[in-house]
Amino acid sequence: MSVRKRTWNDAKDEERSAWVVDYKDQSGKRRLKTFKLKKEADAFALTAGIEVRDGTHVADRASITVSQACDNWLNSVAHAGREMSTQAQYRQHTDLHIKPFIGQSKLTKLTVPLVRNFQDQLREHGRSAEMVRRVTTSLGAVISDAQERGQAIRNPVIELGKKKTQQARKKGRLVVGADIPTIEEVRTILTEAQGRFRPFLITAVFTGLRASELRGLAWSAVDFDAGTIEVRQRADRYNQIGAPKSSAGHRTIPAPTIVMTALKHWKLECPKGENDLVFPNGEGNVENLGNLINRGLRPTMVRAGVAIEKTSPSGEKIAVPKYTGLHCLRHFYASWLINRKADGGLELGAKQVQERLGHGSIQMTFDRYGHLFPSPEASKELDEAAQRLFSVD
16 A cells, blocks of 8 residues: 655646555455545555454445435345335335435445435434334444444444433433323323223223234233233234334233233223234224224313413414324333332342333433432442441440
8 A cells, every 4th residue: 555646737727736545455456545635645655554453444436326225125134024114114215215315335435424414314304203213223324234234334323322322311300290291190091091092001000011012912822820911913004913112122020910900900991803903993903003092081181171371373272282193102112110118119120121111222221211220329339338338336
């Protein structure tokens, strides 16, 4: 590998110069890369030399575009047998958000600043904060897939994520009473729950199942004798029954007596269907998520007074649910598992909480709920232990 200065005369017969890095990649093919400054050429030569030695180097000319990488990734997702709804969501991310902005960029040209600029562009064109987050995650998966194919060296999305992890964790903390219903609020919600939505909401509160898992729950997965519910399947947004979200999603959850009693009574009047679902629609098929929220959860919250006052377009004061979706009940379940027994919780360890929630990693549990775990430094037990240590007989 060599770094040399190249000079030439341009169309106006003015002398120009540049620094050229002349090297061979891991396949033995000669490559040339030009830089304006010598320090840039030296830096590239050093990095490229290490990458060639490790067999990870990808020359700019050998790199594919982000658009091509997106297509390769979508093919991988399809061959992996991912659910139709998941594939559709990923295709929306690539076709509507990634390709229009950076589709023609070479993978080797992607940097952390470029990804940040891409996020800014998404926001400027009306994408919500949540959509920007999801699209960025998909972009990271696209680049990771390309890395496995030897078409990319680095993943700037991961690099950006590492820099923002601590800040994101602090900003993303769930707050009891704002994101997580309080014990009193859950109590009033269950008190006001009526009809077929009562066993549904009781099960959601005391098992923490995802909405898709509740919609796909079959009676064969409910063990009344053992007092457990096994998560074997889920229903996607197209009402198709499929495997759990991940291998960790396949789990068995102990359920309290209140859940089993409610389900026993509900089973006597539950509509029958070929999938033998616990919470089907009136014809025994997969229930629509919107119905569960708009006909079940939201009206129940308003009746329970778990609501806030807003002004309608006509100027009328109306009560709307304080919490918007079923996931708030899953958040409550997580907090119930974590809270001290003295505060009405189960006081379980992080690993047990992870397993019951079906999280793929303990880090996911800590990122979402780590701040809810009791702090030993502030505990009464620590004070008592300190006093015992320094007590004099």
